[in-house]
Structures are given as structure tokens and as C-alpha cells.
Amino acid sequence: MRRTLEGKLIVLAVTGSIAAVETVRLAHELRRKGATVQAVMSHAAAGIVSPAALTYATGRDTIVDITGHVEHVIYSGDEREADLLLIAPCTANTIGKIASGIDDTPVTTFATTALGSGQRIVCVPAMHHSMYRHPAVLRNLEILKEFGIEVIPPRIEEGKAKIAAIDEIVLWSERAVLGEPLRGKKVLITSGACREPFDDVRVLTTRSTGQMGRALAYEAFRLGADVTVVHMDHFPSVRNIHVETADEMREAVQHLLDEGIDIYISAAAISDYAPVRVAGKIPSGTVRQIELNPLPKIIDLVLPDLKVITVGFKLGDDAEIAGRELLLRGASLVVCNPPSVMGSATGTFLIMGRDLEVRVNTKEEVAFEVCRRL
Structure with missing residues (x-):
């Protein structure tokens, strides 16, 4: 496997969708590609997946609160250490907050800072399909795209807009940090x-x-x-x-x-x-040129x-x-x-x-x- 993300630092921001259970695997896959992964979680996400699980998966302490260390500025500010903010999964609630400039969770604080500094952001929606079809959610996703955020389409299965496959999220992350020399081609x-x-x-x-x-x-x-x-x-x-x-x-x-x-x-x-096509089915057992x-x-x-x-x-x-x-x-x-x-x-x-x-x-x-x- 090529370590395409070698030397890259990715902030994995996790919100309160049940799809958060996939983030341990996602963190492992990003690291297999060479990335350093720093997890940040909303309190709702921490109620679904233990921050300790992501600390184990990333090898770094998971951020669950913004402290006096101003973690959002360190990783996503003007002098940022991170190459990408990856919000996966991203709930309808968080999508709406980012689109409206609301900043009231560690994840939305990172998003606000990243948008202000010009950091690359990839958003991975996950929710029930009926929520995904809500006109406001669809409009908010378009606003995110207007902000320059890359949105990975969900998998529509079993009445849910499921989080994209791990391999696909990694692929979009690679695209976001590799400089895009073929952009426009x-x-x-x-x-x-x-x-x-x-x-x-x-x-x-x-x-x-x-x-x-x-x-x-x-x-x-x-x-x-x-x-x-x-x-x-x-x-x-x-x-x-x-x-x-x-x-x-x-x-x-x-x-x-x-x-x-x-x-x-x-x-x-x-x-x-x-x-030369023969009409019907050629009978079995016959010699045919x-x-x-x-x-x-x-x-x-x-x-x-x-x-x-x-x-x-x-x-x-x-x-x-x-x-x-x-x-x-x-x-x-x-x-x-x-x-x-x-x-x-x-x-x-x-x-x-x-x-x-x-x-x-x-x-x-x-x-x-x-x-x-x-």
C-alpha cells in the first residue's frame, strides 16, 4: 500500500450520528496511509463512541473541549498544524450550524476557524434519508459547497443516508491534501x-x-x-x-x-x-462454428x-x-x-x-x- 498521506496531519471531527462507530476504523485506515490523525468530538459524539476509543485509534489524546490551549487555532487557524479538517460523520444539526455560522461545539469551533483560515474541509453527511431530503438540509449542503467545503455524498440504503464507505472517505481526503495537479482536467x-x-x-x-x-x-x-x-x-x-x-x-x-x-x-x-449473433439459444452438445x-x-x-x-x-x-x-x-x-x-x-x-x-x-x-x- 502506498503511504499517500505520509507527513500529513488530519483533524478527524466526529459529531453525534450513530455512524460515529465507524470512526475507529476510519482513523486506522488514515494512519495506514501515513497520516497523523487528531480526533475532536462533540459531546453528542462522545455519548456514542468513547473518546478513549479514538485516543487509542489515533495515538493522540482526543479533544472533547476547547481549553486554554486554543486547540482549534493550533490545528485550524492561520498558522495551522493540520492539512485537513475531516468532519465524519456530519449530522444535519452540525451541517446547519456550519452553514449559519453557529459555533457551539468543539467541532463547529474547528469548522469556523478552518473556514476563516482557508483550511481544506471535507464533510461526510450521515442521517436518516428523510432528514437528508429536508429542503433546509439540502440548501445548507449547497451553502457548505459555496464555502469551498467538499461534501462526500452519502450511500442511500435502508431508508438512511449512510456515511460513505471508509475507502471513499480516504480517497477524498487524499484528493484534498495532494495538491490537485490535475484539477480542471x-x-x-x-x-x-x-x-x-x-x-x-x-x-x-x-x-x-x-x-x-x-x-x-x-x-x-x-x-x-x-x-x-x-x-x-x-x-x-x-x-x-x-x-x-x-x-x-x-x-x-x-x-x-x-x-x-x-x-x-x-x-x-x-x-x-x-x-455473428444467433437468434435464440444454441442447443447444448452441438458442434457449432x-x-x-x-x-x-x-x-x-x-x-x-x-x-x-x-x-x-x-x-x-x-x-x-x-x-x-x-x-x-x-x-x-x-x-x-x-x-x-x-x-x-x-x-x-x-x-x-x-x-x-x-x-x-x-x-x-x-x-x-x-x-x-x-
Whole structure:
């Protein structure tokens, strides 16, 4: 695991939602990423989770009252020690107080100070869904966004607007503190396998799992990009466009090109062939020949547009030769790998550019090396 938060200090501010029980795990995950975590709790939160539990999880005394040490100024003032104020979970009550400038708990005192000093703030709402739908709550969330606070959408499940998943909160925290070198860039990623039907129940596909596309999407998001992924899966925090066949993927890419993109990363195992479809179900146990028609390359839609940075992928024993040809045709970077890496998180990957050759061993390392060069 990359320690993306190494050297960063995050104030984890906890309010009185039952979702506060997740904050021990959240603190541990932030620390695994390298962060120093300082917990601050409202009195309502301390009635749900013991401050001692967060002291144990963070290795630092939990702040439950503002004292003469002016903790809010130390961590969130003009000369602040902290890099981020992360309010998780954030109740409807606290959202309303921050939006209205009310300052009557340790958490809202930190928020007031952070807003005044310009410190980055990430807010993670959690409440019953009926509360989340209240017009005042929705308006207050918009006010928080106008203040520059990042709001992570909740998971709507079982009649509740549940706190976002731990991994997603960590991802937004990374985005908030890593400088956002890709801010304002529209990144399009094609990811995973395609499925080409050859009768009403069977499909032709590959062993691709979408791990590479996921790693690239998260890394681009961490660095501040506006990320769209065209695939069969769903990744949190980014825009997802669901497709199954190569033709559907091609249509989606063309539409997004027309909208305007800055970077295209062709990480999908896009079908090279489509079978001639048979109506109904081919009877089991019969010998059947399947006719395959070649499909156009989606990357060929993008390469003529010199304004779009294009990253290609080549798979196979001749990947390096094919990769160099792709560079000559206008690709900025090409990632080469043998077929054995499909479906696996590790392998031998060669990242090639016009004056670049880098070898790495994991898909996360590929994502890091590619995105830092965009």
C-alpha cells in the first residue's frame, strides 16, 4: 500500500450520528496511509463512541473541549498544524450550524476557524434519508459547497443516508491534501472487459477484471481530475457510464469526445471481434462454428485529436513492438504487459513514452507512474 498521506496531519471531527462507530476504523485506515490523525468530538459524539476509543485509534489524546490551549487555532487557524479538517460523520444539526455560522461545539469551533483560515474541509453527511431530503438540509449542503467545503455524498440504503464507505472517505481526503495537479482536467478511462453476445444467453469476453481501470480512476481522482469511466462496473466518487459491448463503448467514447476531454486512458480489454449473433439459444452438445467479425479500434477515434493526451495499453508477447508503433501514431504513453497479468493485481509492466521506459510490478504503481506524467 502506498503511504499517500505520509507527513500529513488530519483533524478527524466526529459529531453525534450513530455512524460515529465507524470512526475507529476510519482513523486506522488514515494512519495506514501515513497520516497523523487528531480526533475532536462533540459531546453528542462522545455519548456514542468513547473518546478513549479514538485516543487509542489515533495515538493522540482526543479533544472533547476547547481549553486554554486554543486547540482549534493550533490545528485550524492561520498558522495551522493540520492539512485537513475531516468532519465524519456530519449530522444535519452540525451541517446547519456550519452553514449559519453557529459555533457551539468543539467541532463547529474547528469548522469556523478552518473556514476563516482557508483550511481544506471535507464533510461526510450521515442521517436518516428523510432528514437528508429536508429542503433546509439540502440548501445548507449547497451553502457548505459555496464555502469551498467538499461534501462526500452519502450511500442511500435502508431508508438512511449512510456515511460513505471508509475507502471513499480516504480517497477524498487524499484528493484534498495532494495538491490537485490535475484539477480542471477531464479524464476519460475505458475499463474492464466487454461482452459480445453470440446467442441469447452466451457471450464472448475476456478475463479482464477492471483492476487497472479502477487503479487509474482513483489515482486521477486523487490528483484532482474530473474522471469519467466507461465500463460495466461502478466505481465510487467518479462518473460512471455503463456499457457492455465494444460498439456501446465506442459510441460512449465518441459522445464524450464531442463533449470535450483532455486525457483518454484506454485501459479496457476492448473486444477485437464480435460474433455473428444467433437468434435464440444454441442447443447444448452441438458442434457449432462461430463467425467473428473484426471491430474498429476505439483508440483510433482519439489519436487524430492532438489536443487530447492519449494513454494506450498493449497486451501480448509483441506488446513492446506494438507499443512503439502506437507512440509513433501519437500516443503520449503506452503500458505494455504480458497476457498473464490479466485478472491479477501484480505482474511485469513496462510504461513507455517517447523518452521514457519505466518497469513496475503492480497496477497501483502503473496508475501512479501514468497519472503523475499526465
